[in-house]
Amino acid sequence: MPKASDNIKIYRNPNGPVVSTVNRRVLEQDGLTFKDIDGTGTLSPVNDWRNSPAERAAAYVKTLSVKEKVAQLFISDWRMAKYPITGPMADLYKDIEKKTDETGILDEGEFRGKTIFGEQYLPGTSPLLKDWFNRHVILRANATPADLADWMNQADAVCEECEHFIPVAAASNSRNENGELVFGMNDAGGVLATWPGTLGIAAAVKGSKIDLVDKFADTIRREWNACGLRKGYMYMADAVTDPRWQRTYGTFGEDPALISEIMAHIIPRIQGSDHGVTEDGVAVTTKHFPGGGARENGFDPHYAAGQWNVYATPGSLETYHLPPFAAAVKAGTSSIMPYYSKPAAAKSAVQHDLAGNTVEMKPYGFAYNKYFIDTMLRGQMGFDGYINSDTGIAHNMAWGVEMLDVPERIGFAVANAGVDIISGLFDNEADMEAYNRDKNGYYETHPLPEGFAKEELTLTDEALDRAVARTLTELFALRMFENPYRDPDEAAHIVATPSD
Numbered sequence: 016m017p018k019a020s021d022n023i024k025i026y027r028n029p030n031g032p033v034v035s036t037v038n039r040r041v042l043e044q045d046g047l048t049f050k051d052i053d054g055t056g057t058l059s060p061v062n063d064w065r066n067s068p069a070e071r072a073a074a075y076v077k078t079l080s081v082k083e084k085v086a087q088l089f090i091s092d093w094r095m096a097k098y099p100i101t102g103p104m105a106d107l108y109k110d111i112e113k114k115t116d117e118t119g120i121l122d123e124g125e126f127r128g129k130t131i132f133g134e135q136y137l138p139g140t141s142p143l144l145k146d147w148f149n150r151h152v153i154l155r156a157n158a159t160p161a162d163l164a165d166w167m168n169q170a171d172a173v174c175e176e177c178e179h180f181i182p183v184a185a186a187s188n189s190r191n192e193n194g195e196l197v198f199g200m201n202d203a204g205g206v207l208a209t210w211p212g213t214l215g216i217a218a219a220v221k222g223s224k225i226d227l228v229d230k231f232a233d234t235i236r237r238e239w240n241a242c243g244l245r246k247g248y249m250y251m252a253d254a255v256t257d258p259r260w261q262r263t264y265g266t267f268g269e270d271p272a273l274i275s276e277i278m279a280h281i282i283p284r285i286q287g288s289d290h291g292v293t294e295d296g297v298a299v300t301t302k303h304f305p306g307g308g309a310r311e312n313g314f315d316p317h318y319a320a321g322q323w324n325v326y327a328t329p330g331s332l333e334t335y336h337l338p339p340f341a342a343a344v345k346a347g348t349s350s351i352m353p354y355y356s357k358p359a360a361a362k363s364a365v366q367h368d369l370a371g372n373t374v375e376m377k378p379y380g381f382a383y384n385k386y387f388i389d390t391m392l393r394g395q396m397g398f399d400g401y402i403n404s405d406t407g408i409a410h411n412m413a414w415g416v417e418m419l420d421v422p423e424r425i426g427f428a429v430a431n432a433g434v435d436i437i438s439g440l441f442d443n444e445a446d447m448e449a450y451n452r453d454k455n456g457y458y459e460t461h462p463l464p465e466g467f468a469k470e471e472l473t474l475t476d477e478a479l480d481r482a483v484a485r486t487l488t489e490l491f492a493l494r495m496f497e498n499p500y501r502d503p504d505e506a507a508h509i510v511a512t513p514s515d
Contacts, residue, residue, distance in 0.1 A: 016116075016117035016118060017118075018118040018120060018165060018168070018169060019037045019118075019165075019168040019169045019171070019172035019500070020164065020165050020168045020169075020500075020502070020503050022037050022038075022172075023035055023036070023037055023168070023500045023502075024036050024037070024041075025500075026041060026048040028047050028048055029046075029047075031047060031064065031065075032064055032294060032494050032497045032498060033494075033497065033498045034048045034049065034050050034497050034498060035497070035498045035499065035500040036050060036175065036500075037168075037171070037172040037175055037500070038172060038175050038176065039051060039052075039175040039180055040056065042056070042057075042058055042062065044058050049062050049063060049064060050062065050180070050496065050497055051180075052075075052179070052180045052496050053075065053078050053179055053180075054178045054179055054180070059074070060074040061074045061075045061078060064494075064496075064497055068488045068489075068491035068492040069484075069488050069491075071487075071488075071491045071496075072483075072484040072485075072487035072488040072491055073484055075179075075484075075487055076480040076483050076484050076487070077480075078179065079179055079483070081447075081450060081479070082148065082443075082447070083148045083179060083181075084479050084480070084483045085443055085446035085447050085450060085474075085479065086147055086148040086149045086150070086443050086446075087149075087150060087151065087181075087436070087482070087483045087486060087487075088425070088429065088435075088436060088437055088446050088479075088482060088483075089149065089151065089436065089437055089438075089439065089440070089441050089442060089443070089446065090151035090152065090153060090184075090186060090403070090436050090437070090438050091151075091152065091153060091406075091438065091439060091440055091441050092152070092153045092155060093140070093143075093152035093153065093154060093185075094111070094122045094140075094156070095120075095122065095154065095156045095158055095162065095166050096115040096116075096119055096120055096121055096122040096123075097119070097120070097158070097162055098156035098157070098158055098162075111124045111125070111126045112124035112125045112126070114139065116140070116141065116169070118169060120165055120166055120169040121139070121140040121141060121166070121169050121170065121173070122139065122140055123139030123140055123141060123142075124139060125137065125138055125139060135440045135441065135442070137441065140170065140173070141173050143441070144170060144173045144174055144177070144183070145173060145174075145176065145177055147441065147443055148177070148181075149441050149443070150174070150181045150182070150183055150184055151184045151186070151436060151486070152183060152184070152185050152186070153185070153186050153187065153188075153248075153406075153438070154166075154185045154186070154187050154244070155187070155188070155202035155203065156202075156203065157196070157202070157203040157204070157205070157206055158203075158206070159206060159507070160206070160207070160238070160241065160242045160503070160506035160507045160509070160510040161503035161504065161506055161507045162503075163242040163243060163244060163506065164241070164242050164243050164501040164502065164503040164505075164506040165503050166243075167183065167185060167242070167243030167244075167499070167500075167501060168243070168499075168500050168501065168503075170183040170185075171183055171499040171500065180496070181487070181490070181496075182490060182495045182496060182499040183499075184245065184246055184486070184489075184490060184495070185243070185244055185245070185246065186244075186246040186247065186248055186300070187202070187203065187239075187244050187246070187247060187248065188201055188202050188203070188247075188248045188249065189201050189247065189248070189249040189250065189265075190203045190204060190206065190207045190239075191204075191207050191208055191209060191210055191231070191234065191235050191238070192204060192209065192210055192211065192212045192213060192216075193205075193209050193210065193211055193212055193215075194212045194264065201265070206510075207235075207238045207239075207510055208234050208238060208510070208512075208515035210231050210234075212264060212265075213250060213251070213264075213265055213266060213267050214263075214264060214266065214267070214268060216228065216231060216267070216277075217266075217267040217268040217270075217273060217274075217277065218268075220273065220277065221273070225276060225277075225280055228277050228280045228281050228284075229280055229284055231281070232280065232281045232282075232283075232284035232285045233284050234515045235247070235285050235297065236284060236285050236286075236287060236295070236296055236297050237509055237512075237515075238509060238510050238515070239297045240295050240296070240297055240501075241501060241505060241506040241509040241510065242501065242506045242510070243499070243500075243501040243506075244297065245296075245297055245298060245493050245495060246297065246298045246300065246349075246489075247285065247297055247298070247299055247300065248300050248302065248352065248403075249299065249300070249302075250267070250277075250278075250281060250299070250301065250302075251265050251266045251267070251301075251302055251303065251307075252267075252274055252278055252301050252302070252304075252306075252339035252340050252342070252343050253266050253274075253302070253303055253306050253307045253308045253336070253339070254266070254268075254269060254270070254271050254274055254306055254308050254335045254336055254339060255268060255269040255308045256269065256308040256309055256310075256331065256335055256336075257308060257309070257310040257312075257313050258313070259310065259312065259313025260307065260308060260310045260313045260315075261313070261315050262307060262315075263308075266308070269308075271334070271335050271336075271338045271339055272338075274338075274339040274342075275338050275339045275341075275342035276342075278301070278339055278342040278343040278346055278348075279342050279345070279346050281299075282299050282301070282343060282346035282347060282348050283346055283347060285297050285299050286298060286299055286347060286348075286349060288347070289346060289347055290347050291347045291349060291400075291492060292349050292489060292492045292493050293492070293493075294492075294493060294494035294498070296493065298349040298350065298489050298493060299348050299349055299350075300348070300349065300350040300351065300352050300403050301340065301343040301348040301350070301351050301352070302351070302352035302354070302405070303352055303353065303354035303381075303405065304340055304351050304352065304353045304354065304381060304387070304388075304392060305324075305332065305336055305337060305340065305353075305354075305381065305387055305391070305392075306324075306332070306335070306336025306337065306339075306340070306354075307324075307354045307356070308335070308336065309324040309325055309326055309331070309332070309336060310324070310325070311323045311324075311325045311359065311362070316354060316355040316356040316412070316414070317355065317407075317412060319414075321355075321356065322355070322356055322357060322380075322412075322414040322415075323356060323357060323358075323359040323362065324354070324356045324357065324358050324359060324381075325359045325362045325363055326358070326359075326363040326364060326366050327362070327363065327364060328364055329364040329365060329366075330364075330366065330367065331364070331366070332366040332367075332368075332374060333366065333367050333368065333369065337368075337369060337391075340392070340396065341369065341396050344392070344396045344397060344398045348398075348400060349400045349401070349489055350400045350401045350402065350403045350435075350489070351392065351398060351400065351402060351403070352402075352403050352404065352405055352438075353380075353381035353382040353384070353387070353388065353402065353404060353405065353434075354380075354381050354405060355380055355381075355382075355405050355407075355408060355412045355414060356380065356381065356414060357378050357379055357380045357381065357384065357414050357415045358374070358376040358377075358378065358381075358384070358387075359376070359378075360376035360378070363376065368390070368391050368395060369391065369395045369396065370395050374386070374391075375390075377415075378415045379414075379415035379416060379432075380408060380412070380413065380414040380415050380416065382402070382404040382405065382408050382428050382432060382434050382437075383408075383413075383415060383416050383424070383427055383428050383431070383432050383434075384415075384432060385431055385432045385433065388402060388432050388433050388434070389432065389433050393433065400485070400489075401435035401436065401482070401485035401486055401488075401489065402432075402433060402434045402435050402436070403434075403435065403436050403438060404428065404434050404436070404437045404438050404439075405438060406438040406439050407438070407439045407440075408424070408428065408437065408438070408439065409421055409424045409425055409428070409437050409439055409440075409442065409445070410439055410440055410442070411439075418464055418465075419464055419467070419472065421442065421445045422445045422446075422448040422449040422452060422472075422474075423449070423464065423467075423472040425437065425442075425445055425446055425449040425474060426449040426452070426453075426471070426472040426473045426474045426478075427467070427471055427472055429449075429474055429478050429479070429482055430470070430471065430472075430473065430474055430475055430478035431470075431471040431472075434482070435481070435482040435483075435485045435486055436482065436486055446474065449472075449473060449474040450473070450474040450479065452469075452472070452473045452474075453469075453473035453474060453475050453476075457473075
């Protein structure tokens, strides 16, 4: 079986996007080439790249089945056959069946076991993509540029075999900084062009000028795009207000004005424009809203002891933590990741939002907190991208909503707070259960958790379509439907650029 990278067909449209395919049908009309994305064999609104990304996404959610749509609500770790899992997670995944596809690129082994994010069963890569229809994965392997491109190409070729085509959206934590590799933070390094860590970059900017950030971001965009990595969990807009916080090293420091200036430069240059992602850009997920630096005793919110954000001084939220996120929104960041933690009203001074209102501090983790996401981030800051939760909120780090079961947590995050994709385990069954409870009279025979309404805890069609349309819009804007494939040799060449 030839690998996908050796079987790519490319069509070039005059004044239009490149269309690349391995085995998907293409359509010819008006001297132009289109990909048959929705499988209709017609130049439908979904297939016509002359329509806007939002228009195409809105049309596609009406075509996709409920099963296909609920599979888009989760993103989780995935593996590359050539790169066994190493580091702190190695023992947890030691029982994965050793099996690959015919090319040796895709890991087709099955896994049953427990990770730090919960217990689950995982199929091989092809069943995940074809049978489960999941498309959002996190790649942590420290792979070569050519191997990254080969993996992306092989996975997308599998996706082209489905009735409805959606490309694989592979996210990664940052890969272009020097430092110790830490799972879940900077999993890979030393392969792509390696700059100082973010604190070092901030220090260099303090001592020089902002164009260092421009060069850094431009390098990231070119290298990641060449490898087929089109979504980065980067960078942190958090202001450090407690130096004991373990994530301090991944920030740009303690100065909100400097962080805001860096956001204004780094996001457009990674994404390709100052108004969102482009076809040669990389989507940025800015984290961790509304600022993870407000730690209680510096404790880590991966654990119960660190579940509170404390604002001990009047105005600290508005003064230190919110401005960098407002700058990221203004710069067009594609998505935002809320932190695990929840606001501590009893331990905090009164805070005001950007409209001067007293902040409502309901004790829900920020991915569940409608006031912070809907009122502040979307309403006051004008954010119109999508919300990508931090990893594990529905199963392990469900601070403030521990009394809810997993389907209720999914419903509360998506339908009530406005989260669009949940990071953690692939739990399509829980997604479907949250959806079915809106239809099957579940709460006629089961008690509602005290203080919650049914419509807050179930996944409605409206909420499901909204969430999926937002993530599809990003993929259409990146032209990943038209041109998901990358040349492994070109990836290696671009990453070897001497000036970088």
